[in-house]
Amino acid sequence: MTEDILRVTNLSTRFFTQEGQVNAVSSLDLRIERGEIFGIVGESGSGKSVTARSIMDLIESPGEITSGTIEYRNADFAAAVADDYPDAVDGEFVDLLAVPERVRQSLRGTSFSMIFQDPESSFNPTLTVGEQLAEAVEVQRRASAQPRSTSARTNEYSFKNYLLSTVLSSQRYVSDESRERAIELLELVGIPDPVERADQYPHEYSGGMLQRAMIAQALAGEPDVLVADEPTTALDVTIQAQILDLLDELQAETEMTVLLITHNLGVIARMCDRVGVMYAGEIVEHGTLEDVFDNHVHPYTDGLLGSVPNLDGVAERLQPIHGNVPSLLDHEMEDRCYFADRCPKAMEDCLEHPQEFDASGSEVHKVQCVLAETEYDESRAVPDDYFADPAQDTTDKRADRDGDEPDGPPQRAESPIDSAGGDRQ
Ligand SMILES: Nc1ncnc2c1ncn2[C@@H]1O[C@H](COP(=O)(O)OP(=O)(O)OP(=O)(O)O)[C@@H](O)[C@H]1O
Numbered sequence: 001m002t003e004d005i006l007r008v009t010n011l012s013t014r015f016f017t018q019e020g021q022v023n024a025v026s027s028l029d030l031r032i033e034r035g036e037i038f039g040i041v042g043e044s045g046s047g048k049s050v051t052a053r054s055i056m057d058l059i060e061s062p063g064e065i066t067s068g069t070i071e072y073r074n075a076d077f078a079a080a081v082a083d084d085y086p087d088a089v090d091g092e093f094v095d096l097l098a099v100p101e102r103v104r105q106s107l108r109g110t111s112f113s114m115i116f117q118d119p120e121s122s123f124n125p126t127l128t129v130g131e132q133l134a135e136a137v138e139v140q141r142r143a144s145a146q147p148r149s150t151s152a153r154t155n156e157y158s159f160k161n162y163l164l165s166t167v168l169s170s171q172r173y174v175s176d177e178s179r180e181r182a183i184e185l186l187e188l189v190g191i192p193d194p195v196e197r198a199d200q201y202p203h204e205y206s207g208g209m210l211q212r213a214m215i216a217q218a219l220a221g222e223p224d225v226l227v228a229d230e231p232t233t234a235l236d237v238t239i240q241a242q243i244l245d246l247l248d249e250l251q252a253e254t255e256m257t258v259l260l261i262t263h264n265l266g267v268i269a270r271m272c273d274r275v276g277v278m279y280a281g282e283i284v285e286h287g288t289l290e291d292v293f294d295n296h297v298h299p300y301t302d303g304l305l306g307s308v309p310n311l312d313g314v315a316e317r318l319q320p321i322h323g324n325v326p327s328l329l330d331h332e333m334e335d336r337c338y339f340a341d342r343c344p345k346a347m348e349d350c351l352e353h354p355q356e357f358d359a360s361g362s363e364v365h366k367v368q369c370v371l372a373e374t375e376y377d378e379s380r381a382v383p384d385d386y387f388a389d390p391a392q393d394t395t396d397k398r399a400d401r402d403g404d405e406p407d408g409p410p411q412r413a414e415s416p417i418d419s420a421g422g423d424r425q
């Protein structure tokens with residue numbers, strides 16, 4: 001029996017901008033099992049990175065998590081915070097949004113790690129790669145030197161000590177063992193001549209090598225959960241494949257849990273156990289690979305998959321979906337299915353926001369679409385020009401903004417799914 005390691009419930013993340021409130025993530029639910037690779041796929045701007053950054057506590061002003069819980073399962077951690085923050089603890093789970101920021105941050109590196117599309121952002125250009133890896137190893141050493149659970153149980157333990165032992169150590173002392181471990185890590189991620197490489201600076205590494213070094217840095221703390229946001233998008237195809245193989249191998253070896261974000265369905269098919277399809281800040285369909293690739297219900301999933309019928313024949317390039325990527329500005333969003341204006345099967349029912357339904361296939365297959373319960377009925381279809389009607393406030397604005405002919409139906413415009421400079425460049 002696998003158990004959940006992460007439970008995200010009703011998560012909403014908003015950005016309060018000059019133009020108005022951006023609903024980047026809306027009432028999102030997500031459950032990730034220990035040891036799995038869970039993929040999130042969706043068009044550019046659908047909220048994938050904001051979801052990842054919310055989980056990693058990396059949302060900055062003008063952004064804010066406005067609702068929800070992010071529960072992380074770790075019995076030792078739950079025991080360590082139970083006295084000070086009893087309301088945050090539910091069995092072995094701790095709601096990370098219900099503990100102070102410094103407590104959440106104590107988990108960085110050792111429980112949660114993140115890798116990004118752009119490895120430069122993870123490295124300080126003025127320190128050698130080896131020094132920075134050794135630094136990350138030290139954080140892990142300090143954390144494991146403090147036997148969290150035992151001391152918590154004997155009550156001789158205070159949470160403050162735990163913090164001091166992990167993040168707040170002001171000493172930048174790096175031991176020989178840490179340096180050795182750094183070299184081992186470089187070797188582990190397939191960097192040739194790791195001893196020499198450890199003494200080089202980030203700019204002396206190629207893109208692919210630095211990506212490997214970033215993975216080494218993320219693994220230094222032996223995290224439970226690795227969040228990878230488009231980790232290979234910026235790399236050429238051969239290097240992409242190598243890095244994905246590496247991640248796959250490391251995941252199998254360490255049994256860590258991976259949340260993998262991509263807009264490349266080929267990457268999902270190759271790597272993931274389960275997948276969530278994101279649209280307009282929501283996960284609109286999720287399930288096993290078979291559920292989503294072969295038995296999907298949501299017309300958006302269908303659109304994403306384009307002409308690709310099944311798991312065996314995933315195309316490398318996604319097909320464009322007709323229509324505009326939705327505005328996430330609160331005052332432009334209606335309380336309907338956010339995909340209805342682009343959906344070839346939109347019915348009157350879709351003018352209300354759909355709930356999540358069970359879908360056929362595996363037990364974990366869920367979909368936010370009325371088609372899970374209702375056959376498509378043409379007599380109840382939303383008229384083709386419904387969302388183009390100038391009387392409809394929202395589409396009017398969108399047409400203006402995009403410089404479309406205001407009287408043409410917006411679904412004529414094409415928005416290639418990989419317009420963000422996307423997959424397989
Ligand atoms: N700092 C910010 N300020 C204002 N809006 C933001 C900010 N960061 C993200 N957003 C908005 O949040 C929404 C979701 O963005 P996000 O980066 O999560 O998309 P994504 O799915 O990761 O897209 P991509 O595939 O292009 O990386 C977008 O509408 C974006 O404009």
Ligand code: NI
Binds near residue numbers: 048049050229
């Ligand atoms: Ni992103």
